[in-house]
Amino acid sequence: MHAAKKSALRQPSFTNFWLSRILSSSSFQMLSVAIGWQMYEITHDAFSLGLVGLAQFIPMVLLTLVVGQVADRFDRKRIVLIAQLIEAVMAALLLYGSLAGWLGREQILLVAAIIGACRAFEGPTSSALLPQLVSPRDLPQAISMSTTAGQTAQIIGPALGGLLYSLGAAYVYSSATVALVLSCVLTYLISSQEQPTRRSEPISIRSVFSGLVFVYRHPVILGTISLDLFAVLLGGATALMPIFAQDILQTGPWGLGLMRTAPAVGALVMSIILAYFPLRKQVGITLFGALAIFGLATILFALSTNLIISLFALLIIGASDVISVVIRSSLVQLQTPDEMRGRVNAVNALFIGTSNQLGEFESGMLAGFVGAVPAAFIGGLGTIFVAGLWMLLFPSIRKLRSLS
Template identity: 75%
Template sequence: MTFTLLQSPDSIHRHSSFTKFWISRTLSSTSFQMLSVAIGWQMYDLTHDAFSLGFVGLAQFVPMVLLTLVVGHVADRFDRRKIVFLCQIIEAAIAVLLLLGNLAGWLGRDQILVAAAIIGACRAFEGPSSSALLPQLVPKAILQQAIAWSTSAGQTAQILGPSLGGLLFSVGPAFVYVTAAIALLVAGILTFLIQMERITRKLEPLSMSSIFSGMVFIYRRPIILGTISLDLFAVLLGGATALMPIFAQDILHAGPWALGVMRTAPAVGALVMSIVLAYFPLKKAFGSTLFGALFVFGLATMLFALSTNLLISLVALVFIGASDVVSVVIRSSLVQLQTPDEMRGRVNAVNSLFVGTSNQLGEFESGMLAGFMGAVPAAFIGGVGTIAVAGLWMYLFPSLRRLRSLTEK
């Protein structure tokens, strides 16, 4: 892929570095999706225990919560490129260990949980460091486009990773771990080769105040606080996609193939929209566009809840993915542009925690609500809730609603 959109008077090596960054992020995210599929399947194959399967997800999620303040501080004090490189190499090493455990026959429940926890810890460091690194690779004028391309990397991984992981696992677990290890190694090499101008940051002395300064920074800036918290609560209530297995089997009366297509549909919509935004970036009325995207997200979720036709459900899921990306690109661009470089690691760490929490808890909320009142009412209420949160945030954060420039304070 040639990033011809990155046309500016800036030096060519920055464009080349962004290309390396994009490929590295795509390979790393795809490998993570592949490993998640393989680890989950192998855990259940070994234990036939649903609780053990749940612990795999918990092992990956807990490090992100526990390490949030630490990873942000690390990303602001050290070379972010080297942090991402080190995380990718450690993840590759874990894939190799999983491979050896399979071949030697010593891989069991405890070893899988340890591997999942280490991968989760690496992702906890890699995510905020990678997000904070991006503004160093491109000029501010095209940061929104770069974020759109970066978002497309994640969506590409969500489409390719699970399907590729499942396909390779059907041949043999070793094939998944070998492929993931090679991809992560290549990702690490590309990250190491990224060239960028060295930025001298004003480092605060390590203290409790500096560790919590990211949260204080966000709290004191209503636009950033409104942006980050909006994702948490809006996505928390709109997690209807977690109920896809129920809709595929009981509502749409379709087979596993339909579930696979349904899981792919939001990522396809997101990928298409991220490419559109990369070539046709938003120029004005960012606030109204942000809230408009959330209204579309809520309405699409309600349509998905009420649909009894697979085609209509797929269209709704595509709109869910596409509208979510509009929101993501605006929010990410806003946070990056309004945060000084010496604070980006800590602010992105908090942002990553909010995003991860909203996705995880959103699935939990949807599942619990569906258990009490059924999948259709739960999904529909989730869509209504997203619209209600968007309306409430328009009232609570008027500066965000009236936002016309990503650099407004």
């Protein structure tokens, strides 16, 4: 196992890719904490928090098919680099707006939308780029390490974002700007191990929708990623964390940072467990069981008035959620030909990203009508219901024995 880990990290391009992913993802998490807290400080409105999620969701939906085509036709490294550069400019703009005092609700929503558009390009293209950086033998290990990098960023980013925000929003935005610039440098240093020959297929309705068609024709992939979409859509309480932190748990930005970090800690622990004890038997049943636990943990978080209990619930949420991430990532990367990876990863990113952003919008809207606690409670019940329904709609997932 140690040899496998070394074989991937000994390749400079993968090391640069891995470090760039940590910096870029950490910056995004830091910005998410700062934007959410600053929006609530300005508006004290759950609807506005929901709009932040919607602002990031709309670009991802509108750009999905475009992203896939671009990633399969142009230099993937260059696409990732451009996206990171624009994100760095947006972080610098937030810094300037905070220092100058003109940053308001509309400006925050506009920047959130632009960052959402950049992430729409960066995520799928980065995933499609990864197989070009390592040999096929090292690809499963590289996928695992890349996932671990993402989870590490979700731990470092929110905690650092919450800590720095307690000193002032400018500290978060300046740190994120520097980290994104470093991420750009590392991405620039990447050189693909192999440049696959891609067919110059003319753009047509068929080629534009080919990623969706590929997913539709593979029921296990379709069922798995749609299950994740609806489960997170109903069970996601991320957008409500500023309300829980300030009004219910009565803690400050540091508490919000801990709350946003807790799911990533649980996910990281579970990813390590899965690395040493991989899913070999009854994968489908394990997936549905994990979703049920996800729903129950969400209900516990909704009812908790104690920070420790809330953090424990969020740990369980992250640990149970990472199971579907491992299953989906392995299926998408290992069963998709390179010339289709951009389009299929774009569809996959749409399900992942929109489930988070649209879930934040749904939670914010529902909380605006019934309150934060009932909204989170209803979301947990909805997740359990979806898990049961998908067991009936997709028997092929229920009968899944192994990832292969």
